[in-house]
Amino acid sequence: MTTRRYLTTPIYYASGEPHLGHAYTTVLGDVLARHYRQQGFDVFFLTGTDEHGQKMQEAARAQGLEPAELADRMAERFRRAWVELDIAYDRFIRTTEPEHIGVVQAILQRLWERDQIYADTYAGWYCIHEERYWTEKDVGEERLCPDCARPVQYVEEKNYFFRMSAYQERLVRHIEEHPDWIVPATRRNEILGFLQKPLQDLSISRPKARLAWGVPLPFDDEHVCYVWVDALINYVTGSGVLTPDGGPDQPGFEDPSGSWWPADLHLMGKDIITTHAVYWPTLLMAAGLPLPRQILAHGWWVVGETKMSKSLGNVVDPLELRETFGTDAVRWYLMRDMPMGSDASYTPERFIQRYEELANVLGNLASRAVSMLVKYRNGVVPDAAGNGLDEAIEQTVSAVESAIADLRVHDAMAASMELARTANGYIETREPWAQAKDPDRAADLDETLATLARVLTVLCALFQPVTPRRMQALADMLGLDGIPTIGRARTLPLAGVTVTRGAPLFPKPELLKE
Numbered sequence: 001m002t003t004r005r006y007l008t009t010p011i012y013y014a015s016g017e018p019h020l021g022h023a024y025t026t027v028l029g030d031v032l033a034r035h036y037r038q039q040g041f042d043v044f045f046l047t048g049t050d051e052h053g054q055k056m057q058e059a060a061r062a063q064g065l066e067p068a069e070l071a072d073r074m075a076e077r078f079r080r081a082w083v084e085l086d087i088a089y090d091r092f093i094r095t096t097e098p099e100h101i102g103v104v105q106a107i108l109q110r111l112w113e114r115d116q117i118y119a120d121t122y123a124g125w126y127c128i129h130e131e132r133y134w135t136e137k138d139v140g141e142e143r144l145c146p147d148c149a150r151p152v153q154y155v156e157e158k159n160y161f162f163r164m165s166a167y168q169e170r171l172v173r174h175i176e177e178h179p180d181w182i183v184p185a186t187r188r189n190e191i192l193g194f195l196q197k198p199l200q201d202l203s204i205s206r207p208k209a210r211l212a213w214g215v216p217l218p219f220d221d222e223h224v225c226y227v228w229v230d231a232l233i234n235y236v237t238g239s240g241v242l243t244p245d246g247g248p249d250q251p252g253f254e255d256p257s258g259s260w261w262p263a264d265l266h267l268m269g270k271d272i273i274t275t276h277a278v279y280w281p282t283l284l285m286a287a288g289l290p291l292p293r294q295i296l297a298h299g300w301w302v303v304g305e306t307k308m309s310k311s312l313g314n315v316v317d318p319l320e321l322r323e324t325f326g327t328d329a330v331r332w333y334l335m336r337d338m339p340m341g342s343d344a345s346y347t348p349e350r351f352i353q354r355y356e357e358l359a360n361v362l363g364n365l366a367s368r369a370v371s372m373l374v375k376y377r378n379g380v381v382p383d384a385a386g387n388g389l390d391e392a393i394e395q396t397v398s399a400v401e402s403a404i405a406d407l408r409v410h411d412a413m414a415a416s417m418e419l420a421r422t423a424n425g426y427i428e429t430r431e432p433w434a435q436a437k438d439p440d441r442a443a444d445l446d447e448t449l450a451t452l453a454r455v456l457t458v459l460c461a462l463f464q465p466v467t468p469r470r471m472q473a474l475a476d477m478l479g480l481d482g483i484p485t486i487g488r489a490r491t492l493p494l495a496g497v498t499v500t501r502g503a504p505l506f507p508k509p510e511l512l513k514e
């Protein structure tokens, strides 16, 4: 049984600002990482920025900057956004780091020596902006790029190609033999469908004369590495296979087992599944490296009917939402509102609705339960057995655990919120205020209050991966020494612990008071 988990987000283009879509994948990674840490795994969580290529070069030129200056500025923006959203990443990788450039060149050299790369002449259509070659059929009579709709140009040039076509059968077999390798199943089927057509070899270079901002090929410095090949390799760099000093103790490609490679989980949106599920595994096969264990491609955040994206100018800034509602509210909304695999539509009304759920169900439960403990028992949790919620707690914990194992964070959070709702209902049924008036029912009241302390402790653990700040505040109110793991929250002795009233966990923002 492995005790380690290595998970990754895409490395985001450093040509645009971080938006809610980027925040989603990164929060998802962070939430899973926190769950795995709770479960006792040794976790390595990698995120970062993709800084080479045409888009960077163009964006920098438009702002009158050198690409390296823009990269520094934007990498900092992403890093800060993740700090503000409480993303506990283990490493923030940048593709312009010397360490990464070294690994890209080492892998390309290895592929070259293994005869997996050859030089040829490419003649056909090219979109400068997308840095992609297209076929006659792709560009149609209009000669427009199918991705960005900009005019393409006809080129005839020397190129280096990776023998990707040689790996088609092996890749199909791998996907068929590992039904959960690509999740959800719709994306797996999409890739299997794509692989029904003959796979072409992949152009992995661009002439330096046209695009200088990239990693030079180690065997021909007139060419730079295609940005996607450069970017995908970040996952291997991040694993520490090749250490920067190249000392004798580095794991190396022959035996990467001393590094974090292979990754357990690559997270991404469905826009980039082909590069991750076709280019990446075939490159790894050719280099003789193990494949990642799983790839998850989630849906898109859309606004109305259209994908949220910088080029469409309809992006939502997660940091602005954070200013009003707090970090945890943004994390909760993202995790709760997108079912795995589906698209989700952002609207301010929906965001507020989800916030109110946090405030009115979880926040309200915490403040009622703690107030009653303070009022009726001076804040001391009675020494009584729980009564009435044990089954709900057990069912919720097992629902959450199986949802997390299947990467259905939204279901885990729905189940957790449902437990808070059940606990509010429990208060209504038990009527502790009536129990408190009747001296003969002191034992009943003890049971009620002990049960509420228990359910809040469990909820604190269940919500911790998504709302870590507010759950720390709840743990403080409950007099707990830190936030317990889900396992421990069920058995941790609570009798005699002193709870104290605190500020509302999810206060009504000024905006909603109007």
Ligand code: ME8
Pocket (backbone or CB within 6 Å): 009, 010, 011, 012, 013, 014, 020, 021, 022, 024, 025, 050, 231, 232, 233, 234, 267, 268, 269, 270, 271, 272, 299, 300, 301, 302, 307, 308, 309
């Ligand atoms: O593709 N909804 O970078 P990128 C959901 N550099 N997720 C979204 C989203 C949306 N509307 N918009 C972006 C790249 N994302 C490459 C990746 S990896 C080796 C190289 C998220 O800045 C989602 O994870 O365009 C998507 O896959 C990623 O951001 C694309 O980020």
